[in-house]
Amino acid sequence: xxxxxxxxxxxxxxxxxxxxxxxxxxxxxxxxxxxxxxxxxxxxxxxxxxxxxxxxxxxxxxxxxxxxxxxxxxxxxxxxxxxxxxxxxxxxxxxxxxxxxxxxxxxxxxxxxxxxxxxxxxxxxxxxxxxxxxxxxxxxxxxxxxxxxxxxxxxxxxxxxxxxxxxxxxxxxxxxxxxxxxxxxxxxxxxxxxxxxxxxxxxxxxxxxxxxxxxxxxxxxxxxxxxxxxxx
Amino acid sequence: xxxxxxxxxxxxxxxxxxxxxxxxxxxxxxxxxxxxxxxxxxxxxxxxxxxxxxxxxxxxxxxxxxxxxxxxxxxxxxxxxxxxxxxxxxxxxxxxxxxxxxxxxxxxxxxxxxxxxxxxxxxxxxxxxxxxxxxxxxxxxxxxxxxxxxxxxxxxxxxxxxxxxxxxxxxxxxxxxxxxxxxxxxxxxxxxxxxxxxxxxxxxxxxxxxxxxxxxxxxxxxxxxxxxxxxxxxxxxxxxxxxxxxxxxxxxxxxxxxxxxxxxxxxxxxxxxxxxxxxxxxxxxxxxxxxxxxxxxxxxxxxxxxxxxxxxxxxxxxxxxxxxxxxxxxxxxxxxxxxxxxxxxxxxxxxxxxxxxxxxxxxxxxxxxxxxxxxxxxxxxxxxxxxxxxxxxxxxxxxxxxxxxxxxxxxxxxxxxxxxxxxxxxxxxxxxxxxxxxxxxxxxxxxxxxxxxxxxxxxxxxxxxxxxxxxxxxxxxxxxxxx
Numbered sequence: 127x128x129x130x131x132x133x134x135x136x137x138x139x140x141x142x143x144x145x146x147x148x149x150x151x152x153x154x155x156x157x158x159x160x161x162x163x164x165x166x167x168x169x170x171x172x173x174x175x176x177x178x179x180x181x182x183x184x185x186x187x188x189x190x191x192x193x194x195x196x197x198x199x200x201x202x203x204x205x206x207x208x209x210x211x212x213x214x215x216x217x218x219x220x221x222x223x224x225x226x227x228x229x230x231x232x233x234x235x236x237x238x239x240x241x242x243x244x245x246x247x248x249x250x251x252x253x254x255x256x257x258x259x260x261x262x263x264x265x266x267x268x269x270x271x272x273x274x275x276x277x278x279x280x281x282x283x284x285x286x287x288x289x290x291x292x293x294x295x296x297x298x299x300x301x302x303x304x305x306x307x308x309x310x311x312x313x314x315x316x317x318x319x320x321x322x323x324x325x326x327x328x329x330x331x332x333x334x335x336x337x338x339x340x341x342x343x344x345x346x347x348x349x350x351x352x353x354x355x356x357x358x
Numbered sequence: 359x360x361x362x363x364x365x366x367x368x369x370x371x372x373x374x375x376x377x378x379x380x381x382x383x384x385x386x387x388x389x390x391x392x393x394x395x396x397x398x399x400x401x402x403x404x405x406x407x408x409x410x411x412x413x414x415x416x417x418x419x420x421x422x423x424x425x426x427x428x429x430x431x432x433x434x435x436x437x438x439x440x441x442x443x444x445x446x447x448x449x450x451x452x453x454x455x456x457x458x459x460x461x462x463x464x465x466x467x468x469x470x471x472x473x474x475x476x477x478x479x480x481x482x483x484x485x486x487x488x489x490x491x492x493x494x495x496x497x498x499x500x501x502x503x504x505x506x507x508x509x510x511x512x513x514x515x516x517x518x519x520x521x522x523x524x525x526x527x528x529x530x531x532x533x534x535x536x537x538x539x540x541x542x543x544x545x546x547x548x549x550x551x552x553x554x555x556x557x558x559x560x561x562x563x564x565x566x567x568x569x570x571x572x573x574x575x576x577x578x579x580x581x582x583x584x585x586x587x588x589x590x591x592x593x594x595x596x597x598x599x600x601x602x603x604x605x606x607x608x609x610x611x612x613x614x615x616x617x618x619x620x621x622x623x624x625x626x627x628x629x630x631x632x633x634x635x636x637x638x639x640x641x642x643x644x645x646x647x648x649x650x651x652x653x654x655x656x657x658x659x660x661x662x663x664x665x666x667x668x669x670x671x672x673x674x675x676x677x678x679x680x681x682x683x684x685x686x687x688x689x690x691x692x693x694x695x696x697x698x699x700x701x702x703x704x705x706x707x708x709x710x711x712x713x714x715x716x717x718x719x720x721x722x723x724x725x726x727x728x729x730x731x732x733x734x735x736x737x738x739x740x741x742x743x744x745x746x747x748x749x750x751x752x753x754x755x756x757x758x759x760x761x762x763x764x765x766x767x768x769x770x771x772x773x774x775x776x777x778x779x780x781x782x783x784x785x786x787x788x789x790x791x792x793x794x795x796x797x798x799x800x801x802x803x804x805x806x807x808x809x810x811x812x813x814x815x816x817x818x819x820x821x822x823x824x825x826x827x828x829x830x831x832x833x834x835x836x837x838x839x840x841x
Contacts, residue, residue: 147662
């Protein structure tokens with residue numbers, strides 16, 4: 127990877143050091159043990175079923191449809207049902223092996239499904255823009271806030287969860303954790319291990335919205351207008 | 359636009375605010391909504407005080423070691439192929455950004471909400487250079503379309519406008535033909551702005567928190583515009599105030615949790631986006647080139663002073679949402695893009711006392727702001743400290759305060775005079791007392807109060823006389839407790 131450039135760092139940082147009573151920029155700082163850690167106590171002992179129940183309840187607050195695959199149905203049947211309820215395609219998805227692993231190959235037999243394809247470059251954008259529905263998996267799911275965490279990548283375009291009118295997140299039950307704390311801890315550990323961090327990590331909590339006009343909530347502004355989570 | 363907004367002296371701006379009944383209604387109902395939402399969001403946590411203490415501790419530690427963390431951030435960004443520019447002044451920041459835009463032959467710039475770019479007047483600089491600059495946050499877009507009306511709140515900048523006013527602006531400027539329903543107005547903006555996102559050359563964002571350990575920047579938003587600004591244009595420029603940084607993702611968790619609850623009463627906003635460098639090998643969206651501009655613009659001169667804690671601020675506006683003074687005078691009265699208690703503390707520090715010496719007095723020192731602050735900035739103490747500085751070092755106390763203090767000083771300088779004054783009060787005020795035992799048109803310093811509300815008439819019986827008679831077993835005058 128090409129290294130970037132930096133301008134004026136010396137004079138800028140040395141000024142800060144001197145304002146803070148130091149002659150030079152501190153070479154190393156160790157994080158202290160914080161006096162409190164309330165974040166670890168949120169939903170601390172919740173079972174997976176309890177976390178799913180918290181997620182379902184939170185979905186009502188964030189204007190998101192919550193669907194859980196019933197024992198008598200497959201994920202494929204449930205997804206098809208949700209797609210049809212939104213009026214069908216065009217659809218755009220990530221290029222993600224989890225679709226096939228989860229029995230969703232038939233999604234790609236549809237004429238109106240496109241897969242995010244790095245080899246066609248910018249031509250992905252109009253496909254996502256014209257899509258009625260974008261579908262991705264959730265990499266980590268936060269019960270407390272009703273959030274899906276997506277790590278973008280070459281085959282996992284940022285636009286898939288952003289440009290279509292509707293966004294559907296497929297949520298493996300085992301991806302559900304209590305709150306943001308567990309997700310940021312996973313990310314922090316990756317960084318410590320020297321793993322390459324995704325250039326874009328999105329914490330998505332329901333559809334886009336705004337309260338900029340008279341503090342009245344409008345659901346659906348620049349991003350998706352409707353969102354469904356499917357837990358399987 | 360710079361930090362300073364609006365014209366005329368402070369009292370004229372306040373007068374204008376006080377005489378704008380729509381604005382006052384909008385602000386007070388917004389304050390109530392904000393407060394209710396925040397209350398229910400923090401009640402669920404159960405241990406809000408622990409969260410605040412943790413937030414305070416993290417912010418204090420980070421500011422204390424700011425040189426280290428900024429250096430770490432910068433090194434991690436260049437490792438990822440991003441570019442970092444440290445700007446000591448607004449001019450340096452603007453010129454660097456303008457040069458980057460010109461080197462890319464950029465004509466159209468889309469922006470997501472950023473207070474620091476307002477602070478440095480970036481838009482004016484880019485427009486002078488011939489660029490079209492489009493604000494894409496709905497509130498900011500409304501203000502921009504309405505001939506650059508200044509923001510009046512740091513989270514919801516168009517708070518002072520009602521939907522009918524917005525409809526009329528859209529009709530006059532954007533060929534809008536529908537109703538004043540917020541849904542229809544927002545949909546119109548969505549359709550127009552979507553085209554702009556798709557055709558823009560440059561995306562410019564602010565930064566809620568940079569993360570030192572990875573060289574990431576995070577954006578906390580609801581509308582999705584910041585995601586579009588950072589996904590579609592080929593070049594991304596992010597501008598951050600130098601104090602907006604956390605050590606690691608673990609601290610990001612705490613500060614984002616505090617921010618979203620305090621700002622809008624949400625557990626998390628619709629989008630929290632952590633971006634690290636430009637797009638990587640094989641990626642086809644996200645910027646090809648990433649620049650981070652870290653702005654000082656007066657902040658470093660706050661370090662090492664009594665005011666250092668103001669740099670803990672995470673721009674949530676919780677202090678603004680509880681301030682009784684803001685409620686009545688509105689955001690524009692402060693004459694700063696940073697209104698309310700945080701603005702009254704920060705603005706004179708960044709821009710000097712000369713133009714802003716009244717701001718520390720635009721407070722009752724009731725401490726609601728300090729109580730509301732999620733990172734425990736002692737805002738009312740800092741306001742008090744400003745007053746000390748103004749009086750002791752600068753000799754710049756506002757004239758009205760000088761007069762009142764002079765008269766009060768004279769009146770209380772001897773017990774006899776004070777006695778006489780308080781005894782005389784009911785009589786002196788008699789001509790102003792209406793039928794309902796209250797004053798509707800007060801003289802002198804009371805006038806500003808009674809222009810918009812009634813002032814209770816002084817009691818016939820003085821407190822010290824009442825106390826004396828009570829001590830002697832006298833009957834309590836029931837009229838004392840009339841409402």
